[in-house]
Amino acid sequence: MSRVYAAFRSIGAYAPKNILSNEDLEKMVDTSNEWILKRTGIKERRIASKDESTSDMAVEAAKKAIDRANLSKEDIDLVVCATISPDFFNMPSTACVIANKLGINNVQAFDISAACSGFVYALSVAKAFIESGMKKNILVIGAEKLSTIVDYQDRTTCILFGDGAGAAIISATLDKDEAIIDVRASADGSYQDFLITPAPGAVNPPSQEILDNRLCYMKMKGNETFKIAVKTLTSDVKEILEKNNIKSEDITHFVPHQANYRIIKAVGDALKLKEEQIVLTIAKYGNTSAASIPMAINEIYEEGKLKRGDLMLLDTFGGGLTWGSALIPFAPSKND
Ligand code: ACO
Numbered sequence: 616m617s618r619v620y621a622a623f624r625s626i627g628a629y630a631p632k633n634i635l636s637n638e639d640l641e642k643m644v645d646t647s648n649e650w651i652l653k654r655t656g657i658k659e660r661r662i663a664s665k666d667e668s669t670s671d672m673a674v675e676a677a678k679k680a681i682d683r684a685n686l687s688k689e690d691i692d693l694v695v696c697a698t699i700s701p702d703f704f705n706m707p708s709t710a711c712v713i714a715n716k717l718g719i720n721n722v723q724a725f726d727i728s729a730a731c732s733g734f735v736y737a738l739s740v741a742k743a744f745i746e747s748g749m750k751k752n753i754l755v756i757g758a759e760k761l762s763t764i765v766d767y768q769d770r771t772t773c774i775l776f777g778d779g780a781g782a783a784i785i786s787a788t789l790d791k792d793e794a795i796i797d798v799r800a801s802a803d804g805s806y807q808d809f810l811i812t813p814a815p816g817a818v819n820p821p822s823q824e825i826l827d828n829r830l831c832y833m834k835m836k837g838n839e840t841f842k843i844a845v846k847t848l849t850s851d852v853k854e855i856l857e858k859n860n861i862k863s864e865d866i867t868h869f870v871p872h873q874a875n876y877r878i879i880k881a882v883g884d885a886l887k888l889k890e891e892q893i894v895l896t897i898a899k900y901g902n903t904s905a906a907s908i909p910m911a912i913n914e915i916y917e918e919g920k921l922k923r924g925d926l927m928l929l930d931t932f933g934g935g936l937t938w939g940s941a942l943i944p945f946a947p948s949k950n951d
């Protein structure tokens with residue numbers, strides 16, 4: 616029997632219309648446009664409206680991805696959604712809600728919780744499901760309404776995050792040239808307090824104290840996370856390239872998680888990447904956690920820069936701590 620590979624067929628994304636600029640944040644907390652730009656590279660981020668949920672944004676991104684893969688909803692046999700801002704804590708999963716809104720019924724659907732690494736984690740799952748022969752067309756989503764878990768009284772976090780969604784179709788192929796080359800995903804829970812939403816959960820069930828102490832919002836040890844991110848990402852991307860015998864000049868698009876321009880620059884410099892190889896969306900979207908990488912891939916797709924056979928290197932780092940990388944040729948369906 617011929618071997619089955621996983622192909623990255625298509626991409627779609629959705630960004631809410633409402634813009635929260637650095638100047639807007641200056642009026643909310645003790646910060647400045649200069650500080651935010653210099654330390655992070657962020658100019659503005661998008662914020663979903665009150666009646667726009669994580670699943671609503673995901674559905675818009677997913678419709679584009681399904682359409683661009685020349686598939687219909689009936690072809691999808693697995694829905695995986697990476698998110699840390701699900702529609703509901705903790706059931707039903709956002710993937711179930713999305714599948715229902717799309718009219719994809721009676722297929723497996725589940726969420727992945729790996730913070731900013733969620734999309735790469737979801738890709739590793741999709742690749743394994745396809746290569747094992749269990750599924751044929753998987754809808755992989757990263758979607759976040761982070762504005763619901765961001766504390767807009769905490770200047771150390773509220774300047775970083777935004778809302779949005781991205782989606783991709785991963786399909787079975789017999790053509791080895793189309794195959795996702797490698798996906799790496801790792802975690803170290805000993806740093807679990809570096810990025811944490813303390814409540815609600817089994818450790819801190821709902822109480823008045825949680826609201827009083829603002830424990831339902833994201834807390835981050837930013838500077839400590841920054842240092843580990845640079846070190847870990849640099850060694851992870853070097854290892855994935857070495858293991859697969861690929862040189863950094865062979866990478867068409869380096870698509871890093873958009874957490875901080877300084878982290879992206881440090882990793883890019885370590886790989887000696889040229890400016891035109893690096894995909895940057897951080898200035899206009901900020902950090903959208905699991906949505907950031909698919910939103911960035913969508914950006915180059917819609918600008919006409921992503922072509923069949925282009926090699927993408929993804930890298931990501933987030934709460935858990937979790938991190939990962941992936942080597943992916945873009946493989947739209949052949950009749951495109
Ligand atoms: N405006 C003005 N000053 C500020 C702000 C702000 N918004 N935030 C912090 N400061 C101050 C601090 O209080 C501190 O002041 P002090 O020197 O008087 O104590 C000073 O600026 C420096 O603070 P640091 O935290 O050391 O600043 P740093 O250069 O590390 O930048 C940042 C902070 C942007 C958060 C950075 O550390 C970072 O990007 N960390 C990594 C984030 C990340 O990658 N997270 C993983 C993904 S997110 C996820 O998984 C959900």
